[in-house]
Amino acid sequence: MSNTSHPFMDCLKMVFNLFPNWKRATEVKKLGYKLHGNPFSTNTRRVLAVLLEKGLSYEPITVDLKTGEHKKDSFLGLNPFGQVPVLEDGNLTLCESRAITQYIAYVHSSRGTQLLNLQSHETMAILTMWMEIEAHQFDPLASKLTWELVIKPLYGLETDHMVVKENEAGLEKVLDVYEKRLGDSRFLACNTFTLVDLHHLPNIQFLLGTPTKRLFENRPKVRNWVHEITSREAWKMACDPEKSWFGAGYKIYGYPSSPNTRRALAVLHEKGLSFDRITVNLTTGDQQKPSFLPINASFTDRSLDYLCSKICLGLNSWSSIPFLLIHISVWST
Amino acid sequence: MSNTSHPFMDCLKMVFNLFPNWKRATEVKKLGYKLHGNPFSTNTRRVLAVLLEKGLSYEPITVDLKTGEHKKDSFLGLNPFGQVPVLEDGNLTLCESRAITQYIAYVHSSRGTQLLNLQSHETMAILTMWMEIEAHQFDPLASKLTWELVIKPLYGLETDHMVVKENEAGLEKVLDVYEKRLGDSRFLACNTFTLVDLHHLPNIQFLLGTPTKRLFENRPKVRNWVHEITSREAWKMACDPEKSWFGAGYKIYGYPSSPNTRRALAVLHEKGLSFDRITVNLTTGDQQKPSFLPINASFTDRSLDYLCSKICLGLNSWSSIPFLLIHISVWST
Numbered sequence: 316m317s318n319t320s321h322p323f324m325d326c327l328k329m330v331f332n333l334f335p336n337w338k339r340a341t342e343v344k345k346l347g348y349k350l351h352g353n354p355f356s357t358n359t360r361r362v363l364a365v366l367l368e369k370g371l372s373y374e375p376i377t378v379d380l381k382t383g384e385h386k387k388d389s390f391l392g393l394n395p396f397g398q399v400p401v402l403e404d405g406n407l408t409l410c411e412s413r414a415i416t417q418y419i420a421y422v423h424s425s426r427g428t429q430l431l432n433l434q435s436h437e438t439m440a441i442l443t444m445w446m447e448i449e450a451h452q453f454d455p456l457a458s459k460l461t462w463e464l465v466i467k468p469l470y471g472l473e474t475d476h477m478v479v480k481e482n483e484a485g486l487e488k489v490l491d492v493y494e495k496r497l498g499d500s501r502f503l504a505c506n507t508f509t510l511v512d513l514h515h516l517p518n519i520q521f522l523l524g525t526p527t528k529r530l531f532e533n534r535p536k537v538r539n540w541v542h543e544i545t546s547r548e549a550w551k552m553a554c555d556p557e558k559s560w561f562g563a564g565y566k567i568y569g570y571p572s573s574p575n576t577r578r579a580l581a582v583l584h585e586k587g588l589s590f591d592r593i594t595v596n597l598t599t600g601d602q603q604k605p606s607f608l609p610i611n612a613s614f615t616d617r618s619l620d621y622l623c624s625k626i627c628l629g630l631n632s633w634s635s636i637p638f639l640l641i642h643i644s645v646w647s648t
Numbered sequence: 649m650s651n652t653s654h655p656f657m658d659c660l661k662m663v664f665n666l667f668p669n670w671k672r673a674t675e676v677k678k679l680g681y682k683l684h685g686n687p688f689s690t691n692t693r694r695v696l697a698v699l700l701e702k703g704l705s706y707e708p709i710t711v712d713l714k715t716g717e718h719k720k721d722s723f724l725g726l727n728p729f730g731q732v733p734v735l736e737d738g739n740l741t742l743c744e745s746r747a748i749t750q751y752i753a754y755v756h757s758s759r760g761t762q763l764l765n766l767q768s769h770e771t772m773a774i775l776t777m778w779m780e781i782e783a784h785q786f787d788p789l790a791s792k793l794t795w796e797l798v799i800k801p802l803y804g805l806e807t808d809h810m811v812v813k814e815n816e817a818g819l820e821k822v823l824d825v826y827e828k829r830l831g832d833s834r835f836l837a838c839n840t841f842t843l844v845d846l847h848h849l850p851n852i853q854f855l856l857g858t859p860t861k862r863l864f865e866n867r868p869k870v871r872n873w874v875h876e877i878t879s880r881e882a883w884k885m886a887c888d889p890e891k892s893w894f895g896a897g898y899k900i901y902g903y904p905s906s907p908n909t910r911r912a913l914a915v916l917h918e919k920g921l922s923f924d925r926i927t928v929n930l931t932t933g934d935q936q937k938p939s940f941l942p943i944n945a946s947f948t949d950r951s952l953d954y955l956c957s958k959i960c961l962g963l964n965s966w967s968s969i970p971f972l973l974i975h976i977s978v979w980s981t
Contacts, residue, residue, distance in 0.1 A: 395825040396785055407770050411780035418773040437740050440751040447744035450783060452729055492728040 352400030685733030
């Protein structure tokens, strides 16, 4: 789960050494949401899934769980409980993945996938009840199984099969209730996909790679539901660190008719990466205005050439290109 | 925790035998919220606390946990997970105590104590985050301690002191974070009492009667907070089954200037019982109208005399008076 030795970090350092003023530029220009977490953590993926369902951009900040970065003072200042993820939205700092997902779903209720069921107090009550069921009935069992069957082996620890047996027995009972519920309702809270279903995804996804998979497969309605929710594009992207973590947070400052902008867009589309478009209107000289200059002032044609070659080189190992290179880049010239 | 042999039930049966049509009358007249639970269960008390903070009436329906009533088919129809409490509000049936408290707090946001913090998305996000902290950081430890130190001894089981030690160590860390937070904020989510503080109450109250109390006492700000939230009138009533469970659900149909109404009010006040006043306007003949007749039609002066004597007899053993006796009674004549 470590990323300290990731080529991304090395490349970032190199870029900062080459162009020290780029660092300052990125400090000036914020990406909006900052998500501190780890792309392999269940709780981080829960938040990623919501950001991607809503089509929001975010800056992923890797917390190295293997070296215990989440228990060090710098991180404890963000979350005194020492757990990922943490979302920063301006001055607001939030921990607890399910609180973050609810916040994003409310703030952006009219954008992207509608993850709530806001018609009435009654529909919201049923949604809340099923969120609590996930948290208090499903998660304690599923998390223990994920720990025993997925995480412990990764850390070279031995799986306790008694614990597995006990928690699988509990999970069977919970899934029996789900099987009945999914006979009455297409998804758990109502007939549309909501936060309730989404909250289940991270543990289910890991357990599908373990023998516990059979508990989902044995129940036809649960099996269909699992298939449907794990097939969502946003979820598939959340599970692909290359796309949703190391390659996330791109902002393209550009102009639709600029050939340089188009080239960059083509590359990003080709790689299936998500990004935000920010228009720099060349016909009104936006590229010379004070709002844009901090992003671009240090670039010359020579640095542009350098950037282009870096991107081309990066096509075969995309994650090694620091996203800052693109974020503050200059296809609008 | 059993109430099957409670005098309440015996008395109820006696009354139904004496006045069979009373039963029909209670089936006609609903009390609004029906709360299935047990007055000694932490999760039931969480919901009771909200109902009492909001000054709402409710019909308590005892689920006998000691005989496993919550695992029997009749109850599993209400909550397939076999846990108390369950709230019935017309056709809406809700389980999970924290979902019920949120529902009540939203629906009655303008009534009684304001338990939410609805000013902005940010204040709601912080409230939600602290609700999640209670559920995922505090509750797992506090519930295990309550189980080991309070419930197991009640059932004649032996406390596992290793489990106590381990969970106390975890709770110390959580309370250290609370101590710091309560230096910045009077209550956990903000400067007013909210659902966040309320959700903590049931476990804290039980743990104050155990050696774990010292963990709260050792931290000055936590100690003050615990003292403040456990001193609330609504909470004290929630912890008093005589007042909030066996004596709950009274509805007084009456008229302020009626001596009979006043006599009943005096008794209820004297006993510190909560009740709802429903005005039957005697000056406009409401007591003869079809809306009131189903409640009162079967009563004669003779039955009134009987009721009065029952109430007087009940003063020394209040919980043995079935609340139906008062609920459908006739102080408005």
